[in-house]
Amino acid sequence: xxxxxNVSKTYPGGFLALKQVSFAIAAGEMAFLTGHSxxxxxxxxxxxxxxxxxxxxxxxINGSELxxxxxxxxxxxxxxxxxxxxxxxxxxxxxxFDNVALPLIIxxxxxxxxxxxxxxxxxxxxxxxxxxxxxNMLSGGEQQRVGIAxxxxxxxxxLLADEPTGxxxxxxxxxxxxxxxxxxxxxxxxxxxxxxxxxxxRMKYRTLTLKQGHMITDGIVDGLQAAxxxxxx
Amino acid sequence: MQTNFSRQSKHxxxxxxxxxxxxxxxxxQAIGSLGDxxxxxxxxxxxxxxxxxxxTLPATLHLFVKNTQMVTEQWNSASEITLFLKLSTADKxxxxxxxxxxLYPEVENVVYISAEQALTEFKVSSGFGQAxxxxxxNPLPATLLVTPSKRFSQVQAARELLLKLEQERGVDQGxxxxxxxxxxxxxxxxxxDVVIAIAVLLCLSVVLIIGNTIRLxxxxxxxxxAVMKLVGATDSFIQRPFLYAGVWYGVLGGFVAxxxxxxxxxxxxxxLGQLTDLxxxxxxxxxxxxxxxxxxxxxxxxxxLLGSFISVRQHIRAIEPTAD
Numbered sequence: 150x151x152x153x154x155n156v157s158k159t160y161p162g163g164f165l166a167l168k169q170v171s172f173a174i175a176a177g178e179m180a181f182l183t184g185h186s187x188x189x190x191x192x193x194x195x196x197x198x199x200x201x202x203x204x205x206x207x208x209x210i211n212g213s214e215l216x217x218x219x220x221x222x223x224x225x226x227x228x229x230x231x232x233x234x235x236x237x238x239x240x241x242x243x244x245x246f247d248n249v250a251l252p253l254i255i256x257x258x259x260x261x262x263x264x265x266x267x268x269x270x271x272x273x274x275x276x277x278x279x280x281x282x283x284x285n286m287l288s289g290g291e292q293q294r295v296g297i298a299x300x301x302x303x304x305x306x307x308l309l310a311d312e313p314t315g316x317x318x319x320x321x322x323x324x325x326x327x328x329x330x331x332x333x334x335x336x337x338x339x340x341x342x343x344x345x346x347x348x349x350x351r352m353k354y355r356t357l358t359l360k361q362g363h364m365i366t367d368g369i370v371d372g373l374q375a376a377x378x379x380x381x382x
Numbered sequence: 383m384q385t386n387f388s389r390q391s392k393h394x395x396x397x398x399x400x401x402x403x404x405x406x407x408x409x410x411q412a413i414g415s416l417g418d419x420x421x422x423x424x425x426x427x428x429x430x431x432x433x434x435x436x437x438t439l440p441a442t443l444h445l446f447v448k449n450t451q452m453v454t455e456q457w458n459s460a461s462e463i464t465l466f467l468k469l470s471t472a473d474k475x476x477x478x479x480x481x482x483x484x485l486y487p488e489v490e491n492v493v494y495i496s497a498e499q500a501l502t503e504f505k506v507s508s509g510f511g512q513a514x515x516x517x518x519x520n521p522l523p524a525t526l527l528v529t530p531s532k533r534f535s536q537v538q539a540a541r542e543l544l545l546k547l548e549q550e551r552g553v554d555q556g557x558x559x560x561x562x563x564x565x566x567x568x569x570x571x572x573x574x575d576v577v578i579a580i581a582v583l584l585c586l587s588v589v590l591i592i593g594n595t596i597r598l599x600x601x602x603x604x605x606x607x608a609v610m611k612l613v614g615a616t617d618s619f620i621q622r623p624f625l626y627a628g629v630w631y632g633v634l635g636g637f638v639a640x641x642x643x644x645x646x647x648x649x650x651x652x653x654l655g656q657l658t659d660l661x662x663x664x665x666x667x668x669x670x671x672x673x674x675x676x677x678x679x680x681x682x683x684x685x686x687l688l689g690s691f692i693s694v695r696q697h698i699r700a701i702e703p704t705a706d
Contacts, residue, residue, distance in 0.1 A: 232613070251609075257403050
């Protein structure tokens with residue numbers, strides 16, 4: 150489902166953000182991606198969401214090879230990836246309903262089907278009562294859940310989350326992770342980028358650890374081990 | 383909490399459903415873009431007025447050219463050929479000549495002015511009445527005023543008719559004073575060319591104005607466009623509301639231009655009426671016909687669409703989502 154093969158990314162100016170990173174995440178798998186700031190987590194997510202192109206190596210997402218993809222094909226590959234951001238990336242001049250409906254409108258779903266799916270997605274994140282609210286009327290946690298509802302509303306096979314619990318308290322963070330687990334139970338591949346080692350320790354999922362652009366560990370680790378890996382390397 | 387969220391229930395529309403959904407989506411985006419214009423009234427009104435006024439000028443110049451052509455056509459058809467008969471031509475021969483010329487298919491009417499009539503008129507109009515009394519004989523020839531039929535009143539046909547008439551027995555010389563008309567027509571053609579050049583420049587300015595307005599709208603929605611791209615929107619989906627905005631600017635600008643032209647035509651018509659009354663002319667200023675108004679409207683829409691198309695092609699692709 151997600152396959153990185155010797156992927157490197159060099160930014161203009163010569164900064165090497167990723168160095169020959171290889172890994173694969175199977176369909177229906179859930180994993181964490183961790184590392185200090187500047188380790189290459191964001192670059193890796195940008196490569197997966199086609200905001201950047203790899204300098205070397207190949208990336209395969211849902212059967213599409215991203216290093217050679219044409220500009221016109223990018224939107225269609227993105228529709229197969231639900232993306233969740235720390236800053237939510239919501240449209241502030243549109244209601245919660247309109248924000249969540251956006252991927253369905255883009256894909257041309259009927260009005261009836263769109264309403265049905267949006268209501269279902271908002272129900273899933275416990276925001277059914279906020280349908281007509283605007284994002285700035287919601288708390289940070291609620292905005293994050295709107296972002297999650299938007300990411301899952303068109304049922305993508307992959308979910309990518311960049312620091313989804315970054316600004317949330319521990320209880321809310323755990324609720325959000327539980328949501329991801331529910332989607333994962335339905336067969337969705339989930340990759341969560343976070344530097345919350347406590348969260349990683351509690352969840353016991355496969356963890357990819359990046360340091361200075363290198364993949365230093367790949368496996369089920371607890372938080373302490375991950376912290377040790379980061380400081381030792 | 384129960385949901386119908388399940389990957390297996392992915393809704394698939396049939397082709398008729400897809401077409402219907404697409405049409406509805408287009409309508410929604412068209413109405414939505416009109417709503418966007420409504421939400422920024424000052425900018426929208428200013429842009430529409432600038433477009434309307436920019437289109438009013440070429441439309442008014444077109445009106446001017448059209449009416450000038452109508453006037454010159456009227457003068458053209460009123461052109462006459464004057465045939466001066468030989469002094470030796472007897473009155474009876476002249477009458478026979480009149481009958482012969484009246485049978486020409488190219489001729490609509492012939493008026494005979496005898497030498498005596500011509501002298502009498504000259505005495506009155508020249509102011510030399512008493513001096514002319516001292517002449518032993520009438521120096522003026524009899525004259526025929528020939529009006530060509532409508533089909534032969536154009537410059538070239540009238541010239542050919544003149545040559546034919548000059549071959550008639552008894553005719554000394556003929557005169558067709560069309561130099562002034564030729565000059566007028568050349569001037570009208572020049573004005574028409576200038577009008578076309580000005581119209582092209584103003585249309586170009588309309589395209590640039592709409593392009594710039596749409597560019598600003600795109601930049602205002604840069605973040606929203608980036609988010610749309612992230613969730614899988616194609617460039618054509620993102621472009622559509624901006625293209626519809628260009629069309630709306632065209633529709634409203636064309637409407638303003640039509641009203642401005644009508645007001646200008648009405649205003650000029652009053653002043654022109656006073657002038658033509660002085661010359662006992664029946665000339666009435668002709669406004670834009672329904673077909674011309676439709677052309678103006680379509681032109682405005684086309685220019686709006688072109689301006690927005692150029693702008694979206696250039697700017698929307700350049701906006702790329704960022705993770706920040």
